Amino acid sequence: MSLDKRSVSRRAFLGQLLGGAAATWAAGYLRPELLWGQSSKQEPQGNPGLITRVTRPFDAETRVQEFASYLTSNDRFFVRSHFGPPPPEQITAKVWRLHVKGLVDQPLELTMEDLAKFDGVSVTAVVQCGGNGRAFHRPRAPGVQWERGAVGNAKWTGVRLRDVLSHVGVQSSARHLQMLGADRPVSTMTPLFLRSIPIEKAIHPDTLLATHMNGEPLPLLHGAPLRLITPGWMGDACVKWLTVLTLQAEEAKGFYMETAYRYPVPPVEPGTALNPRDMKPVEAMVVKSLIVSPVSGAALKLGPVTVEGVAWTGEGKVVTVEVSVDDGQTWENARFVGEDAPYAWRQWQFIWNPRQPGARTILARATDDHGQTQPMASPWNPGGFLWNGVDHIQVEVKSA
Amino acid sequence: MIRLMRRWGHTRPTVIGLVTVLVFVGIPLVIGFADDRTGESTGKDSLPSVSDEQDSKRLLMARCAVCHSTDLIVQQRLTLPQWIKTLNKMERWGAQVSSAEQTQLANYLAARYHPGASGSLEQVAQDSLDAPVTQPAISPGMPEHPEGRPDHGQSLFGQNCVPCHGPAAAGGMGPKLAKNPILTDERRFWATVRQGRGAMPAWSAMLNAQEIADIQAWLKTLE
Numbered sequence: 001m002s003l004d005k006r007s008v009s010r011r012a013f014l015g016q017l018l019g020g021a022a023a024t025w026a027a028g029y030l031r032p033e034l035l036w037g038q039s040s041k042q043e044p045q046g047n048p049g050l051i052t053r054v055t056r057p058f059d060a061e062t063r064v065q066e067f068a069s070y071l072t073s074n075d076r077f078f079v080r081s082h083f084g085p086p087p088p089e090q091i092t093a094k095v096w097r098l099h100v101k102g103l104v105d106q107p108l109e110l111t112m113e114d115l116a117k118f119d120g121v122s123v124t125a126v127v128q129c130g131g132n133g134r135a136f137h138r139p140r141a142p143g144v145q146w147e148r149g150a151v152g153n154a155k156w157t158g159v160r161l162r163d164v165l166s167h168v169g170v171q172s173s174a175r176h177l178q179m180l181g182a183d184r185p186v187s188t189m190t191p192l193f194l195r196s197i198p199i200e201k202a203i204h205p206d207t208l209l210a211t212h213m214n215g216e217p218l219p220l221l222h223g224a225p226l227r228l229i230t231p232g233w234m235g236d237a238c239v240k241w242l243t244v245l246t247l248q249a250e251e252a253k254g255f256y257m258e259t260a261y262r263y264p265v266p267p268v269e270p271g272t273a274l275n276p277r278d279m280k281p282v283e284a285m286v287v288k289s290l291i292v293s294p295v296s297g298a299a300l301k302l303g304p305v306t307v308e309g310v311a312w313t314g315e316g317k318v319v320t321v322e323v324s325v326d327d328g329q330t331w332e333n334a335r336f337v338g339e340d341a342p343y344a345w346r347q348w349q350f351i352w353n354p355r356q357p358g359a360r361t362i363l364a365r366a367t368d369d370h371g372q373t374q375p376m377a378s379p380w381n382p383g384g385f386l387w388n389g390v391d392h393i394q395v396e397v398k399s400a
Numbered sequence: 401m402i403r404l405m406r407r408w409g410h411t412r413p414t415v416i417g418l419v420t421v422l423v424f425v426g427i428p429l430v431i432g433f434a435d436d437r438t439g440e441s442t443g444k445d446s447l448p449s450v451s452d453e454q455d456s457k458r459l460l461m462a463r464c465a466v467c468h469s470t471d472l473i474v475q476q477r478l479t480l481p482q483w484i485k486t487l488n489k490m491e492r493w494g495a496q497v498s499s500a501e502q503t504q505l506a507n508y509l510a511a512r513y514h515p516g517a518s519g520s521l522e523q524v525a526q527d528s529l530d531a532p533v534t535q536p537a538i539s540p541g542m543p544e545h546p547e548g549r550p551d552h553g554q555s556l557f558g559q560n561c562v563p564c565h566g567p568a569a570a571g572g573m574g575p576k577l578a579k580n581p582i583l584t585d586e587r588r589f590w591a592t593v594r595q596g597r598g599a600m601p602a603w604s605a606m607l608n609a610q611e612i613a614d615i616q617a618w619l620k621t622l623e
Contacts, residue, residue: 055469140477140515142486186467186564187494 034088037074037219049076053144057084058221061132061149067292067310070338070347071124072152074213079221080129080150082193082256086182086241091225098209098226102178102247105169112225115209118159118167123206123231125343126153126312130234130261130282133378133387139270141384148290148391153310153345156229158210162203165247170199174247177202179228181241195261196252197230197237201283206231206343209242231343232315234282234386236261257281263386267379274382284314287374288388289321289348289366296393301400304353307334309391311366312345323350324363328376328390334364357399365390456508461596462603463497463505464490466564473509477517480510545586546610548617556615560607564600569619574600578622589616 033040036047050060059080066076089095093112101107129150131143165177178196185192201207208229211218218224223240230237236256251257262279289311294300311318322331334350354360365374377389460470478486487495487502497505557569564574571577582589591597593612594604603612 052471053475054472057468142476142478142482144472145475185493189492189494190467191493 034220034224036221037213037216039216040073040075040219047075049073050079051147051149053146057081059144061146062152064148064290064292065295066149067153067290068308070153070344071214072154074154074216074219074222077152077154077213077222078129078150080144080235081183081240083183083185083190085220085224086184088220090182091220091241093225096182096225096243098242099244100164100168100247101244103171103174103249104165104247105171108168110164112211115159115164115211115226118163120157121160121208122155122157123208123229123343124153124155124339124341125229125231126151126285126345127229127235127238128152128285128288128312130236130385131383133389134384136387136389137378137380137384139380141380141382143384150235151290151312153312154214156208156210157212157215158208158226158229160205161207161209161228162205164209164245165203170203170247173249175199175249176247176251178244178246178248178252179237179239179242180244180246181223181227181239182243183241191255193239193256194252194254195236195239195257196248197233197283199247201230201233201237204230232313233284234261236282251281260383261385263381263383267381270380270382282385285312286378286386286388287311287313287316287318287366287368287372288391289318289364289374290391291362291364291393294362294393294395296395298393299396299398300354302354302357302397304351307350307352307362307364308348309334309364310345310347311364313366313368313370313372316368316370316372317342318346318366319369320367321346321348321350322365322367323352324365325352325354325360327361328363331363331365354397357397359394359396361392361394363390363392452504453508456504459497459501459505460508463495463501467495474513476509476513477515478510478513479515480506483509483513544609545590546613548613548615548620550614550618550621552611553614553616553618556607556611557618560603561615569622577619580619583616583619 047060049063049066051063053059053061061078062072062076066072096112098110098115099107100110129146132146132150133148134141134143135145135147161177176196176198178194180192180194183193208231210223210227210229211225213219213222218227223238223242226242227240228238228242261282263282264274264278265280266278268274268278289309291307291309293308294305307323309321311321321334321336323334324331332350334348336346336348338347340346352362367373374388374390378387460473464470464473476486483506484502487497487506491497491502557565561569561577565571565577566574569577577583582592590612592600593607593615596603607615
């Protein structure tokens with residue numbers, strides 16, 4: 001591609017303006033503390049902890065080295081939505097309402113003040129984009145080409161969804177809870193991000209209507225003022241900017257529930273015709289680990305190295321993490337460190353003592369208490385969901 | 401501008417004002433895509449056909465980038481049938497892209513962003529910013545800034561700008577344009593609409609000078 005001076009300077013300009021941040025709103029339109037959280041000093045025009053995948057609507061994944069921290073900070077947490085956040089004036093406490101309707105005894109409209117009257121509860125949980133790792137599927141799947149960082153671990157605080165549902169009285173014919181947020185597409189012909197979860201997940205005591213993230217009010221990019229948190233499930237259920245809950249007999253209709261976020265069970269070969277009856281919604285996460293340190297491409301000195309990472313699974317518990325430094329011929333157990341909470345990730349360490357200089361690959365794989373172990377490559381599916389292939393990094397061991 | 405960004409802390413209020421006006425005025429004006437099926441003349445008629453590549457890039461900006469940035473497009477590695485399917489879907493979802501344009505874009509995209517195409521995702525981010533700088537669409541004999549016709553401007557605004565700037569130009573994803581000072585700043589108004597700024601794509605491939613003047617004239621009538 002030929003570049004003249006004008007295109008370079010324009011590119012540099014755009015890079016500055018849009019390069020890292022919530023460019024839906026462009027630099028300057030919104031205050032950083034609104035976008036990223038009160039404690040953030042993050043400037044809107046570039047976030048070194050994130051890799052922008054889509055400038056508008058803004059989608060960005062976390063650089064894996066940020067996962068050295070047990071909790072992923074709000075301004076380093078991956079950002080994903082289909083349409084970008086709603087205008088901030090639509091979600092102020094004054095105008096915002098949560099509507100609960102459908103198959104309920106008493107439809108309700110709740111303010112933030114009303115919600116605060118329910119018992120407060122916190123859950124530390126991994127939230128992960130259903131398409132995290134899509135870039136590794138072969139053949140390629142269309143969609144945002146997430147690599148390793150569309151995931152994070154945060155402390156979510158709010159009220160139990162089940163308490164709110166008990167308050168309105170759910171009728172016995174209600175089998176699904178449909179969620180809708182305040183975000184809207186540019187064109188009215190684009191389907192809304194309508195999602196639903198089965199009633200069993202909705203009334204699970206750990207399913208939250210979250211108002212806070214890591215002790216702060218939810219930042220705009222993470223769903224202020226209210227988002228659903230379904231611990232153990234993928235992020236497509238964790239609807240942001242939540243305004244409407246509808247109890248109904250059937251799953252939500254529309255593209256984002258009926259077509260997107262589904263995968264064939266059992267898996268099919270690429271190119272095979274898909275039977276709609278075999279397409280299951282993306283729900284629980286699958287067992288997965290990441291190598292956080294060293295970073296891929298690092299040059300290491302000969303001598304002991306601490307390999308560190310994180311591992312998590314869906315509705316279960318990670319029981320082992322193994323590391324291989326010989327291309328998967330042999331595996332050794334890593335040691336868990338730090339906190340052990342049901343839906344959070346586990347941090348792990350492995351001391352590696354390379355004895356020869358040269359290029360090496362380090363692999364990590366986790367196993368959960370359902371006996372599921374990370375495969376070398378996850379089953380292909382047309383949407384590129386649920387990637388949990390063994391994580392690997394390349395390092396160079398130097399002789400001196 | 402870059403220097404401004406670096407001195408953000410000191411100049412934030414100035415920059416906020418500037419960026420809000422410049423960036424958003426542009427975006428909204430463009431957002432709706434001119435509809436070449438209305439029978440109205442659009443800037444597309446005056447696109448030079450010197451280069452298919454440039455032409456396709458302009459189409460991408462005009463038909464696709466109004467809703468999402470092009471980095472989403474160039475990171476894909478799809479076959480021709482997949483690109484066609486995607487373009488069909490986008491049309492159903494509101495992109496005003498004709499059959500002929502879909503064919504042109506599918507061929508353009510499949511030739512560059514196919515499953516065997518190389519390029520790291522980092523490179524992709526660069527590519528996406530390499531959007532063409534479109535030239536003002538001025539037909540021969542047309543004055544550079546023609547006299548605007550507010551009645552025409554209202555319908556053009558409805559077709560092109562409402563999704564971002566809202567009905568009655570009261571603002572939405574893009575800034576409020578009614579009574580916006582940029583309306584009387586000729587140089588900024590025309591530069592922003594034609595060349596785009598920030599998240600707002602360039603409209604000169606889609607709207608000709610008369611149409612831009614019409615929209616400006618209508619916006620000036622708003623209270």
